[in-house]
Amino acid sequence: MNNFDVVIIGGGTSGLILARELAILKRKTLVLDRKNNLVEFSFNTLGSFMNVEDFNLSKNVIAQKINSLVFQSKRVKREIETDNLFVLDKKKVHEELIDAIDTDYVTLKTNVHIKNIVKEASGNFSSIKDKNNIEYFGKIIVDASGTNGVISKKVGLRETKSILATGVEYNVEYLGDPSKMYLLSGKDYQGGYGWIFPLKNKRAIIGFGTFNDEVVKHLKPQLSKILELPLIKKLVRKDNELVEGGSLPITPVLEKFVINNLVCVGDSVSQVNPIVGEGYKFIFEAAIMASKAIHKALEKDNIELLKTYETVWKKRFSANYKRSKNAQEKIFKYTNNDLVMDFALLAMRMRSNDRIIRSVSGEYGLETK
Incomplete structure (x- = not known):
């Protein structure tokens, strides 16, 4: 059965650390990635x-x-x-993350190309579909698909181009x-x-x-x-x-990462610090924030609690990101x-x-x- 507490699109930086944290919290999680090999990169x-x-x-x-x-x-x-x-x-960072994931709670599935998300009349999202029209159901859907923004672009959290x-x-x-x-x-x-x-x-x-x-x-x-x-x-x-x-x-500083039971992390919502370029530290922190909000929302059966992720992120990062964006524009x-x-x-x-x-x-x- 393709029914999970959480379905994560993307087995990159944010997807893997989020899966690791959700496993610690004993949440049944599915991670889907379009690549065959999760430790092959364009930059090493x-x-x-x-x-x-x-x-x-x-x-x-x-x-x-x-x-x-x-x-x-x-x-x-x-x-x-x-x-x-x-x-x-x-490669070593991602290998350690994968090795640390508790497979009793997390399923990793590669070579899956997600194409769409299914929205209910209530406004919540019931599932995602791959290119073969196979559905994966989750109480909470997470877009961690990186710069592709597979779902974040479809729902308007990030610009299409x-x-x-x-x-x-x-x-x-x-x-x-x-x-x-x-x-x-x-x-x-x-x-x-x-x-x-x-x-x-x-x-x-x-x-x-x-x-x-x-x-x-x-x-x-x-x-x-x-x-x-x-x-x-x-x-x-x-x-x-x-x-x-x-x-x-290169996007404006984004502060909205949640729509109903959809949560976005990492490059899917441009969480790289604008001045730094490298985003691992910031994406790791954001994914951990998201894991806590997801756990609490599932525990209380209240998706409104997912928004605490945005609140905590803004308090930690928003002012610095805006200053970084200003510096980035001057550098360019x-x-x-x-x-x-x-x-x-x-x-x-x-x-x-x-x-x-x-x-x-x-x-x-x-x-x-």
């Missing part, structure tokens, strides 16, 4: 200020500990020390300090920015991303040009042709100008390390340790 690493132990992950998911973050424009460098920045191995920030990257030989991460800006990055994420064994990820549709058409050739820049040649050496890539939605506007970016990094020298880390990590309102 990410930079994060997440303390993995806060989310019951081991240090095995850390690909590299970062001790300093370097902001580099054409002529100016601003380097700051940090003790809470890491490069994470996405999104502006996307798209990036490409190579895994390369690293000639620099393995404890230093680089964020790169200026005209060479054509309205976007670049990054170098060190890994173990003298390897690194070098990437370039933008939201400019015209530049997106030529991302790989532009990244090849970036690899020829004198500064970059001192830091990395490309020794393969395997390019990776992916996209994130000015990063294509070398002089402006040089000036911005010179001005950054007047700001404390702590303040910069709080801004970059998306935690404006919190003091770092």
Whole structure:
């Protein structure tokens, strides 16, 4: 029987941690994903200020500990020390999440392409249907389908057509300090920015991303040009042709994630912090918030309690996300100008390390340790 307490569309970041938490709460849960393999990704690493132990992950998911973050424009460098920045191995993160899921309560089903959601006369949603018209019934439906927004777009929680920030990257030989991460800006990055994420064994990820549709058409050739820049040649050496890539939605700050018994988490409602780009820390927190609201709503048989998820999320994130969105828009506007970016990094020298880390990590309102 396809009847569950919770049906989750998507076995990515948000879907897996939500399933893990719901299993702990002993909720019968079904996770559906269109992929055959839940640990294959377009991007395999990410930079994060997440303390993995806060989310019951081991240090095995850390690909590299970062001790300093370097902001580099054409002529100016601003380097700051940090003790809470890491490069994470996405495959290991997801493998640990999958291994931690209690299969007595959670069923994982792959190669399922969800196409529609069935709405009752009451306004509640009774089930979802896949491309073969098979129905999956849940007391609560969750869209955790990532940027596809399979259901969130259908019900109007996210716009149908999104502006996307798209990036490409190579895994390369690293000639620099393995404890230093680089964020790169200026005209060479054509309205976007670049990054170098060190890994173990003298390897690194070098990437370039933008939201400019015209530049997106030529991302790989532009990244090849970036690899020829004198500064970059001192830091990395490309020794393969395997390019990776992916996209994130550029949307207004969203605050509505619930319609009746439908709950949305993660990229399906753009829960990546706008200034950070990497969203694992924020998506993990949001999924845990959602799990608590779902459990309480099922326990009390009252779907109105699902809205506590939105309330808690707004209190924790809303103000910071709005500030981040403002910063994101300024970055998109000015990063294509070398002089402006040089000036911005010179001005950054007047700001404390702590303040910069709080801004970059998306935690404006919190003091770092």
